[in-house]
Amino acid sequence: MDKLLITGGNRLHGEVVISGAKNAALPILCASLLTADPVQLRNVPSLKDISTTLRLLQQMGVQHHWDGPAQLTLNAGNVTSLEAPYELVKTMRASILVLGPLLARFGEAKVSLPGGCAIGQRPVDQHIKGLTAMGAEIRIEHGFVIAKAKRLKGATIRTDMVTVTGTENLMMAAVLAEGRTILENAAREPEITDLAELLIKMGARIQGHGTDRIVIEGVERLHGAEHTIVADRIEAGTFLCAVGATGGDITLRQAAPDTLGAVLDKLREAGLSIECGPDWIRGQMNKRPKAVSFRTYEYPAFPTDMQAQLMALNTMAEGTAVIAENIFENRFMHVQELRRMGAQIDIDGHTAVVTGVPELSGATVMATDLRASASLVIAGLAASGQTTVERIYHLDRGYEHMEEKLRLIGADIQRLKQEPA
Numbered sequence: 001m002d003k004l005l006i007t008g009g010n011r012l013h014g015e016v017v018i019s020g021a022k023n024a025a026l027p028i029l030c031a032s033l034l035t036a037d038p039v040q041l042r043n044v045p046s047l048k049d050i051s052t053t054l055r056l057l058q059q060m061g062v063q064h065h066w067d068g069p070a071q072l073t074l075n076a077g078n079v080t081s082l083e084a085p086y087e088l089v090k091t092m093r094a095s096i097l098v099l100g101p102l103l104a105r106f107g108e109a110k111v112s113l114p115g116g117c118a119i120g121q122r123p124v125d126q127h128i129k130g131l132t133a134m135g136a137e138i139r140i141e142h143g144f145v146i147a148k149a150k151r152l153k154g155a156t157i158r159t160d161m162v163t164v165t166g167t168e169n170l171m172m173a174a175v176l177a178e179g180r181t182i183l184e185n186a187a188r189e190p191e192i193t194d195l196a197e198l199l200i201k202m203g204a205r206i207q208g209h210g211t212d213r214i215v216i217e218g219v220e221r222l223h224g225a226e227h228t229i230v231a232d233r234i235e236a237g238t239f240l241c242a243v244g245a246t247g248g249d250i251t252l253r254q255a256a257p258d259t260l261g262a263v264l265d266k267l268r269e270a271g272l273s274i275e276c277g278p279d280w281i282r283g284q285m286n287k288r289p290k291a292v293s294f295r296t297y298e299y300p301a302f303p304t305d306m307q308a309q310l311m312a313l314n315t316m317a318e319g320t321a322v323i324a325e326n327i328f329e330n331r332f333m334h335v336q337e338l339r340r341m342g343a344q345i346d347i348d349g350h351t352a353v354v355t356g357v358p359e360l361s362g363a364t365v366m367a368t369d370l371r372a373s374a375s376l377v378i379a380g381l382a383a384s385g386q387t388t389v390e391r392i393y394h395l396d397r398g399y400e401h402m403e404e405k406l407r408l409i410g411a412d413i414q415r416l417k418q419e420p421a
């Protein structure tokens with residue numbers, strides 16, 4: 001398992017090109033199952049989760065071809081299997097996103113329940129509730145969701161909570177259903193808007209995406225389309241936290257500042273000077289950060305996927321921050337690792353109280369999930385001495401060439417390759 005070796009203390013200066021969003025690309029790859037025509041994508045990030053999804057689609061008979069860097073064509077003209085096996089699903093929650101498209105186009109699907117994930121229980125009951133309301137017969141057997149439906153029928157579905165992949169799965173199912181589907185209490189994340197925009201290019205009739213009420217008129221079939229995946233707002237936010245921690249002056253290119261409102265507000269509160277253009281963000285920091293309290297909620301509020309990174313910034317800030325995690329019940333696993341670096345953090349239920357210290361000290365730490373890993377990298381970049389971040393396969397799931405991008409802006413960071421025993 002690879003490790004990252006970081007020597008802290010370098011200020012960050014220069015430009016970073018932001019990749020396409022993982023959480024938009026994953027549902028979009030699954031949306032290729034909805035048509036027999038080619039779907040051409042640009043700005044596809046090169047990530048472990050993307051290669052896992054491509055393997056999953058490939059074993060169903062979906063062909064893919066890289067046409068150039070970040071350019072991918074998918075063709076689901078000859079689907080031969082309607083099953084998503086455990087081996088491919090276990091590492092990646094997003095694989096549940098083949099359920100809606102398979103059921104909508106082929107009338108059946110057998111999808112392994114996603115494996116236990118570190119940040120919470122993450123059930124898929126709302127996906128099942130919605131598809132059942134659309135007329136699917138669904139049973140759970142031997143760890144698989146087994147679903148059948150002659151043709152899905154439009155329905156009004158109000159999910160018990162706001163769910164991102166739930167909204168995506170139901171939206172993808174509804175585009176080929178008979179009649180009108182209304183998704184109430186829908187998620188409003190920019191990645192949902194991006195998926196809806198691709199589906200509309202494929203011939204889907206969708207309105208209200210980006211709001212909490214999405215209305216979909218089902219059509220008989222979809223056709224191929226071309227689409228450029230939206231920039232990764234979480235990657236952008238992570239780099240801004242990094243410069244907040246080390247000090248310096250960085251400009252993010254090919255970014256989407258309009259998707260980052262709540263994050264930019266908090267970073268400004270922490271003392272960063274931030275300027276934005278249509279597709280760039282400049283972040284400058286020349287002092288010790290100030291502590292900023294925040295609560296995670298659904299978009300457009302502060303995202304849970306940025307909680308660990310902003311906590312890392314708070315560990316070295318002046319003052320005390322109160323951080324409430326309201327989306328996942330077990331998303332503080334970076335805390336014990338940050339403490340190993342000298343951070344002062346108390347946890348009470350879903351609230352963390354972080355009292356900033358003047359400096360963290362490098363240590364060997366263990367990455368436990370994707371964003372926890374990013375928080376440890378941020379802490380390591382600012383800490384005194386050397387930090388080793390172990391188990392970085394989590395980071396490779398969701399950040400494209402993170403250490404190379406950081407090195408280009410002056411970080412002292414290396415990957416130590418370790419072949420599995």
Ligand SMILES: CC(=O)N[C@H]1[C@@H](OP(=O)(O)OP(=O)(O)OC[C@H]2O[C@@H](n3ccc(=O)[nH]c3=O)[C@H](O)[C@@H]2O)O[C@H](CO)[C@@H](O)[C@@H]1O
Nearest residue numbers: 023094122123124125126127162163164165166305327328
């Ligand atoms: C691939 C992808 O896009 N992942 C993102 C997606 O995950 P994901 O879509 O899995 O997260 P959800 O929005 O579904 O989860 C929100 C909350 O609802 C609960 N829930 C969800 C569905 C369900 O059927 N039953 C249920 O109880 C979850 O356990 C969680 O507590 O949104 C999360 C919240 O912004 C992000 O952290 C993830 O990065």
Ligand SMILES: C=C(OP(=O)(O)O)C(=O)O
Nearest residue numbers: 023093094305370371398
């Ligand atoms: C939790 C995340 O991803 P996933 O839903 O794929 O586990 C994330 O991107 O932070």
